[in-house]
Amino acid sequence: MLAIGLGCHNQIGICRQALPLQYSVREVRQETPVDGPPPLSRPVALAYDESRVYVLDMDDHDIKVFSRSGVFEHTIGRKGQGPGEFHLPSGLDRLGGRLYVADSANRRVQVVDTKGGYISGFRVSFSPHRVLALGPDRLVVMSLPSGRDGQEKVLHGFDGKGEPLWEAADSYFSRDSVYDLMRNRWFILRAPGGEFLLVPGADGRLIRRLDADGTLLGETEVSGKYHSQEIEIPVKEGKKRTLRAFCWNCASDRERLFLLVPERTDDGDLGPGKTIAVIDRAGGLEATIAVPERLTRIAVDGKTIFSIDVDSRLRIFTLEAK
Amino acid sequence: MKKVIALTLAAVFFLTALLWLPQSSAALTRSDVCFNDWGVCRIRAFQSDEGIVRTTLWLTVCDVALGKCLLGFTRI
Numbered sequence: 001m002l003a004i005g006l007g008c009h010n011q012i013g014i015c016r017q018a019l020p021l022q023y024s025v026r027e028v029r030q031e032t033p034v035d036g037p038p039p040l041s042r043p044v045a046l047a048y049d050e051s052r053v054y055v056l057d058m059d060d061h062d063i064k065v066f067s068r069s070g071v072f073e074h075t076i077g078r079k080g081q082g083p084g085e086f087h088l089p090s091g092l093d094r095l096g097g098r099l100y101v102a103d104s105a106n107r108r109v110q111v112v113d114t115k116g117g118y119i120s121g122f123r124v125s126f127s128p129h130r131v132l133a134l135g136p137d138r139l140v141v142m143s144l145p146s147g148r149d150g151q152e153k154v155l156h157g158f159d160g161k162g163e164p165l166w167e168a169a170d171s172y173f174s175r176d177s178v179y180d181l182m183r184n185r186w187f188i189l190r191a192p193g194g195e196f197l198l199v200p201g202a203d204g205r206l207i208r209r210l211d212a213d214g215t216l217l218g219e220t221e222v223s224g225k226y227h228s229q230e231i232e233i234p235v236k237e238g239k240k241r242t243l244r245a246f247c248w249n250c251a252s253d254r255e256r257l258f259l260l261v262p263e264r265t266d267d268g269d270l271g272p273g274k275t276i277a278v279i280d281r282a283g284g285l286e287a288t289i290a291v292p293e294r295l296t297r298i299a300v301d302g303k304t305i306f307s308i309d310v311d312s313r314l315r316i317f318t319l320e321a322k
Numbered sequence: 323m324k325k326v327i328a329l330t331l332a333a334v335f336f337l338t339a340l341l342w343l344p345q346s347s348a349a350l351t352r353s354d355v356c357f358n359d360w361g362v363c364r365i366r367a368f369q370s371d372e373g374i375v376r377t378t379l380w381l382t383v384c385d386v387a388l389g390k391c392l393l394g395f396t397r398i
Contacts, residue, residue, distance in 0.1 A: 044369045058369055088365050104365050105358075127361055129368075144368065146361075178381040181368065233378045245374060262374075269373025296371040310371065 020225065020278075021287040025305060025317035028069055039072050040064060043308045045130075046299040047094035049114065053299075053306050054099060055314060056092040061085070063092065063099060065114075068304070070316050076116035081106055084118035091130035091142070093190075102128035102141065109141055109162070122162020126152075132188045132196055136160050138212045140196060145184050147177030154186060155198070157214050168214035169198060179235045182243055189252035197257065200246050202228075207257065207283065222246075222259075225285040226277050229262050231270045248272045253300040255281045258289075260298050272296045272310055291317060356391035360384055 041059035048054065052073070053066045061079035066072050076099070077086050091102030098119060101110045109131055110121040126143035133139055137160040145152045153167035172183040185201030191209060195217065198208040205222045228244040235241045247259040248271070256278055263273030272294045278287040293309040300306075305317040363384035367377055390396050 042369065058366075088362060090365060090369055105362055127365065129365075144365065177385060178378055181364065181381055182374065182378060185368075231374050233375055234382070235378075243374060265373050267373070269375045271373040272371060 020285045022322045023287055023289045023319050024322045025289060025291050026320050027292070028304075028316040028318060040308070040312045040314065043297065043312055043314070044090055045092035046297050046306050046308065047092050047099065048299055048301055048306055049094055052114065053314065053316070054092060054094060054114070055308070056089055056101065058088055058090060061087055061089060063089075063101070063112075063116075066314055068316070070314055074116070076112060077101075083121060084110065084112055084116070086110070090144075091128060093131050093133050095133035096136065098133070098136070100131045100133045100139065102131040104128055104144070109139065109158070120161075122158070124156070124158075124162075126156070130186075130188055132190060134190070134194050134196060134212045138165075138194075140188055140212075140214075142186060142188055145171035145173075145180065147171075147173070147180045154184065155188070155210075155214060157212070166214040168210065168216070169208075172203070176236045179233065179241055179243075182233060187247075187250050189250065189257070191252060192255060197252060199250050199257065199259075201248070202243050202245050204244075205246055207279075220281070220283040222279055222283045223285045226259070226279065229264075229270055245270050247277075249295070249297050251298045251300045253302065256286070256300075258298060258300050258305075260295055263294065276305070289319065290322070291315075352394070353392065356388055359391065360388040363387060 040055060041057050043055045044058045045056040053068060055064045057064055063076040065074050077084055086103050087105035089101050090104040093100045097114050099112050099114060103110050104127050107127060108121055108123045109128055111119040113119055128141050129144040130142040139158045141156045143154055145154060151170045151173045154171050155168040157165040159165055172180050174180055183203045187199040189197045191197050194212050196210055207220045209217045211217055228246050230242050230244050232240040233243050245262040248262045249260040251258045259277045261273045261275040261277055262270045265271045274291050274294055276289040277285060280286045295307045295309055297308040298305060303319045307315045309315050367380035367384055370377055
């Protein structure tokens with residue numbers, strides 16, 4: 001069970017009034033030196049099981065497999081269009097002994113086992129951006145909206161054979177494809193009971209909970225104690241528009257949501273940050289976790305945080321009270 | 323006379339069709355290639371983990387490149 005917020009959860013009423021707890025992390029010793037050459041080119045997604053961490057590398061078109069202490073073990077897949085090959089993969093999930101890959105540029109979803117053996121795959125009519133397996137026979141695939149044809153559905157439900165079952169969640173559309181794409185930064189996360197969460201990356205603070213049929217079960221607004229960060233971005237005709245960045249990346253674990261808080265960079269831009277906010281099921285800010293490096297991706301398993309830092313290195317941390 | 327005109331028109335029609343069709347099919351191919359490249363550019367930009375403003379600029383470059391490609395200003 002997760003250590004953070006234990007006292008808090010035993011006294012929920014008091015917890016709501018209290019300041020968020022603060023935690024730091026201790027880095028898990030890695031066999032590979034941190035200052036050594038990074039084995040990852042452009043890691044874009046993380047998954048884990050009881051013994052390994054799987055990192056999807058978009059530029060190398062493969063999955064790199066590490067032990068849970070960060071030791072590199074082997075690679076799954078390579079660049080190509082055949083079974084078990086990928087081209088600019090951008091989404092990864094693990095369920096049971098299977099890895100599910102959103103094979104973006106090949107416009108398909110592929111399933112391989114955790115040793116790299118090809119299991120199955122199916123083509124989709126859009127560019128798949130993220131994938132979430134709710135069961136061996138129920139997949140949720142998120143598309144990257146093209147911005148060309150008005151509002152598009154961003155969530156697509158499939159059965160295990162790739163038969164389309166349902167579509168949900170409209171994309172933002174304002175005829176400015178760049179601005180729209182920045183607002184259409186969504187995340188899908190597994191929730192208990194075969195349900196899943198739709199988390200906005202920008203311009204929203206409502207966490208939607210959906211079931212495996214794409215039915216909206218409810219919405220939770222994240223507490224005002226958690227601040228979205230505003231930034232002006234250049235849009236069409238030399239104008240600027242305000243984007244409210246909600247989170248850079250996120251993860252879910254045991255009914256909690258972990259939001260990677262965007263931070264200002266030296267040049268005034270808004271980029272990956274060094275703080276993870278812990279949000280409880282009611283949307284309350286339960287705790288904040290300070291990490292030593294700017295992180296771009298996170299996955300949480302109890303007290304362990306698997307992450308990728310801005311230098312494309314796998315970083316593994318254990319939570320500690322501050 | 324009518325027969326000659328009809329034959330000439332038919333010849334012109336078929337010649338035009340012969341000359342135009344390959345271009346038409348090339349134009350379709352170009353469009354497909356342009357949009358595929360645009361899609362790849364957007365995927366890479368979107369997953370870049372550069373700052374938000376930098377990503378926005380990168381996406382704008384993708385759109386400009388798409389326009390140039392569709393207008394035939396870039397080789398494919």
